[in-house]
Amino acid sequence: MDASRTDHLLASDEEIRKLAQEHSQYSHRLDLLTEKRFLSEEEKLEEVRLKKLKLRLKDQITMLEHKHRPANAISA
Numbered sequence: 001m002d003a004s005r006t007d008h009l010l011a012s013d014e015e016i017r018k019l020a021q022e023h024s025q026y027s028h029r030l031d032l033l034t035e036k037r038f039l040s041e042e043e044k045l046e047e048v049r050l051k052k053l054k055l056r057l058k059d060q061i062t063m064l065e066h067k068h069r070p071a072n073a074i075s076a
Contacts, residue, residue: 009068016064023057026050 009016030050033043 009065013064013068016061019057019061019064023054023061026054026057030054 010020011017030047033039033047033050036043039047
């Protein structure tokens with residue numbers, strides 16, 4: 001999906017916007033964890049959990065984007 005279409009969906013679809021915001025928060029937290037030289041066991045578990053949550057959200061966003069795709073769009 002092109003960037004302008006994605007921007008339009010973020011502006012017009014509350015659910016996609018909410019999921020994208022949550023994805024961004026998880027990404028930010030992961031960035032903070034990766035800046036650390038060493039992670040505690042709890043932080044390692046949090047890192048794995050956040051990665052799984054981010055992936056789940058990305059899948060949900062992609063599914064919603066496909067619902068908004070025009071019926072005549074050609075699949076790549």
